[in-house]
Structures are given as structure tokens and as C-alpha cells.
Amino acid sequence: MAGSHPILNRLCNLEGTNFEVRDVKVHENKVVWYIEHKDKPEYICPRCNKVHDAAFEKRWIKILDTPQGFQKHIWYVKRARILCTCSLSPVVELISFRSKHHNMTTRFVDYIEMTLCTKMFTVADVSRLFGISYSLAYKIDHEVLFRLVQDHEIPDPINLSVDETSFRKRHRYVTIVTDADRGKAIWVSEGNTKASLDQFFQILGPERCQKIKTVARDLHKPYEASCNEYVPQALQVADPFHVVQRLTQSIDDCRKELSVGSALRVGKRKIISRMNWILRFKQINLSVQQSKSIEALKKVNEPLYEAYLLKEYFYEFFLFKPNEVKQAECFLINWIVEAFKVKLKGLQDFAEYIKRNTGQLLNIILTGRSSAVSEGINSKISVIKKMAYGYKNIQYFMLKILQRAGTLGVNWTSQYH
Numbered sequence: 001m002a003g004s005h006p007i008l009n010r011l012c013n014l015e016g017t018n019f020e021v022r023d024v025k026v027h028e029n030k031v032v033w034y035i036e037h038k039d040k041p042e043y044i045c046p047r048c049n050k051v052h053d054a055a056f057e058k059r060w061i062k063i064l065d066t067p068q069g070f071q072k073h074i075w076y077v078k079r080a081r082i083l084c085t086c087s088l089s090p091v092v093e094l095i096s097f098r099s100k101h102h103n104m105t106t107r108f109v110d111y112i113e114m115t116l117c118t119k120m121f122t123v124a125d126v127s128r129l130f131g132i133s134y135s136l137a138y139k140i141d142h143e144v145l146f147r148l149v150q151d152h153e154i155p156d157p158i159n160l161s162v163d164e165t166s167f168r169k170r171h172r173y174v175t176i177v178t179d180a181d182r183g184k185a186i187w188v189s190e191g192n193t194k195a196s197l198d199q200f201f202q203i204l205g206p207e208r209c210q211k212i213k214t215v216a217r218d219l220h221k222p223y224e225a226s227c228n229e230y231v232p233q234a235l236q237v238a239d240p241f242h243v244v245q246r247l248t249q250s251i252d253d254c255r256k257e258l259s260v261g262s263a264l265r266v267g268k269r270k271i272i273s274r275m276n277w278i279l280r281f282k283q284i285n286l287s288v289q290q291s292k293s294i295e296a297l298k299k300v301n302e303p304l305y306e307a308y309l310l311k312e313y314f315y316e317f318f319l320f321k322p323n324e325v326k327q328a329e330c331f332l333i334n335w336i337v338e339a340f341k342v343k344l345k346g347l348q349d350f351a352e353y354i355k356r357n358t359g360q361l362l363n364i365i366l367t368g369r370s371s372a373v374s375e376g377i378n379s380k381i382s383v384i385k386k387m388a389y390g391y392k393n394i395q396y397f398m399l400k401i402l403q404r405a406g407t408l409g410v411n412w413t414s415q416y417h
């Protein structure tokens with residue numbers, strides 16, 4: 001097969017380039033294309049775009065095109081190196097259909113990027129789907145997110161939610177800022193210090209900072225300092241999600257307190273130790289069998305049973321309406337008094353925490369803030385963590401949060417067109 005084939009050239013999107021299809025061989029599981037320069041070749045310098053008519057040398061290179069079903073498409077392209085006045089040594093000519101960083105066609109890279117940006121497929125899915133290596137799919141994913149984040153605009157937020165999450169088993173942290181009204185992560189920075197949140201407010205600028213009305217956050221001191229400095233007008237609200245998380249944790253601490261190293265009999269300690277999950281559940285979600293276990297707990301250890309009941313009772317705090325702040329405050333005071341009567345350190349620590357942060361807790365009632373947004377973001381982040389089997393690169397992890405829990409990549413555009 002020789003000469004030019006307009007249909008084949010069109011199939012390969014070679015129209016308008018200085019290349020043409022010279023031959024194609026169809027095998028059972030692959031299609032091999034041979035692509036060379038047109039008869040009157042023009043070689044373009046990638047640096048100065050000057051057109052040359054002579055090549056320094058030519059060599060076959062192999063690039064991968066979009067597969068068709070289970071058939072791989074391999075292109076052998078005869079590329080030239082040219083001598084140009086802009087460079088002292090020979091340079092590889094410009095090949096418009098070849099990806100800048102990979103031995104692939106630009107349209108194949110575009111297709112992979114677009115697929116990854118649908119958020120429907122993981123990197124592992126994409127590597128299987130297109131028959132490419134995991135590391136290549138990962139590189140493309142990282143590249144596209146990094147490219148898109150350069151033009152990623154932060155929308156004007158009114159109500160924020162600030163949270164931290166660990167990277168690589170609690171060794172390092174990242175700070176996540178969520179637009180509570182849109183329910184999307186809009187910013188991620190490294191660390192969980194004041195500087196990490198400062199960075200966000202600095203980028204937002206003083207004008208937009210002034211428009212922020214509320215900041216719901218984990219009651220983490222460095223974030224408080226940052227909010228006081230940059231958004232002093234904003235109401236700081238405890239994030240209900242974290243309050244509930246701490247409450248559940250406090251009951252678990254009580255359980256550990258009693259099951260490990262306490263003066264109780266071994267049999268009782270064993271029963272308590274086994275109650276881990278039951279104590280975490282809300283009463284209404286318990287099965288009949290589990291409810292019986294809770295009832296039995298009353299006999300085994302009354303303080304822990306009381307702590308459980310107090311935990312259940314605490315959920316009623318979130319039911320107060322914005323015009324019932326006074327009642328909500330009374331509720332908290334009563335709750336603290338009751339908690340201190342139960343002689344368990346875990347519960348008392350939580351009561352101390354409530355005492356220290358009463359104002360911010362009451363702001364939950366005042367603003368009608370729910371834990372839905374943080375819950376949504378947190379569940380997405382735990383999916384991200386599971387998906388990637390431990391991220392090696394913190395920057396990629398941060399980009400991934402912005403993509404999966406935010407809007408990064410939604411407006412994907414090709415880098416080539």
C-alpha cells in the first residue's frame with residue numbers, strides 16, 4: 001500500500017498536518033499504522049516555528065492512539081530531527097498530534113483526561129479500560145488536575161466550613177475549606193496550622209473576606225486565630241459534625257477506661273470491651289439484640305450506661321430552633337452538670353469541651369447549621385483515601401480532594417485545542 005489515502009488520513013486526524021498514512025496492518029488484537037511525511041515534507045521547528053525542507057535524520061517512533069474495543073492502535077511515525085538556526089544541536093520537529101509528555105497521540109490523552117474528569121472512574125479503572133499502565137494513568141490524572149487548578153476560580157463564599165484531614169496515616173495534615181451553601185470544597189492547603197488557613201483568606205482578598213458571614217469549624221485553636229485576624233465579622237460556629245464525632249469518641253474513651261486497667265472483674269471488663277460498636281450507634285438504629293445488650297449494660301456497669309444515655313440525650317440539643325437559644329443554653333448547662341455526676345473521665349472531658357466552647361455551640365442553633373455538608377465532604381474524602389491505597393504525593397491528594405469533593409475538572413478543556 002503506497003501513496004496518500006484521504007479517508008485513512010481523516011480517520012487519524014492527519015488533515016492539515018505534514019504527515020499522512022502510508023500503510024496500515026490489522027492484527028487480531030491490534031491495528032498498526034505507519035505514518036510518514038508527505039512527499040514534499042515541511043519540518044517545523046518546535047522552538048521558533050520556522051519551516052524547513054531538509055531533515056538532519058529520521059527515525060521511527062512508536063506512539064499509542066485510542067484503542068477500539070480490545071484492539072490497540074499503534075502508530076509508527078517517522079519523525080525527523082532538524083538543524084535550525086535557533087539551536088546549536090539538532091531538534092526534534094514539531095509533531096502536532098503527539099502528546100507533549102507521553103508517547104501517545106494528543107487525542108488519546110484528551111480522551112483519558114476527559115474520562116478521568118467525569119469522576120466516574122478511578123485511575124485503576126482507566127488503566128484497565130484503556131490498556132495502559134497504572135503509573136501512566138496516574139501521571140495523566142495528576143497532570144490534568146494540576147493544569148486545571150491553575151485557572152480554578154474560587155467562588156464568592158458566604159458561609160464557610162473549615163476542616164482538616166490526615167495524609168498518610170496522621171503524619172501530615174491538609175486543611176479543607178468548603179463553601180457550605182454550595183456543599184463543595186473550594187480550597188485545600190497543606191498543614192493544619194494558622195498559616196494553612198491564612199493562605200486561603202489571603203488569596204480570597206479583603207473584599208471577599210468581608211462578605212463571609214459564618215465559619216463552621218473544628219474547634220481547633222489555630223483556625224480560630226486565623227478567623228479572628230481575617231474574618232473578624234464572621235460568626236464562628238462549632239461544626240456539628242465534629243461535635244458529634246467528639247461525643248462518640250468520648251463514650252468510646254469511657255469504654256476503654258473501664259475495659260482496660262480498671263478495677264472491674266474480668267468478666268465485666270470483657271462484656272464492656274465488646275460493646276465498642278453498639279455504644280457508637282444511636283439508640284433508634286439499634287437492633288433488638290443490640291438493645292438488649294444496652295439493657296444488660298445497666299446491670300454490668302451503671303456509669304457507662306448513664307454515659308450512653310447522656311450521649312443519646314445530647315442529640316436533642318441540635319433540635320432547638322434559632323429562637324430558642326436561651327433554652328439551648330440551659331440545656332447545655334444541665335447536660336454538663338449531669339455529665340460531671342457520672343464519674344468517667346471520657347465524659348467529663350467532653351463536658352469540659354462543651355463548657356469551653358458554649359458560645360460556638362450555641363451559634364449552631366442560631367445559624368441553623370447542620371452537619372450535612374461536613375458529613376458529605378468527609379465521606380467523599382474517606383472514599384478518596386480508600387481509592388488510592390495511600391497517596392505518596394500530598395499535592396496529588398490535595399488536588400484529588402478539590403476534584404472529588406469540589407468542582408475541579410468539571411469544566412475540562414483540552415490542552416491542545
Ligand SMILES: [Zn+2]
Nearest residue numbers: 045048084086
Ligand atoms: Zn528554530
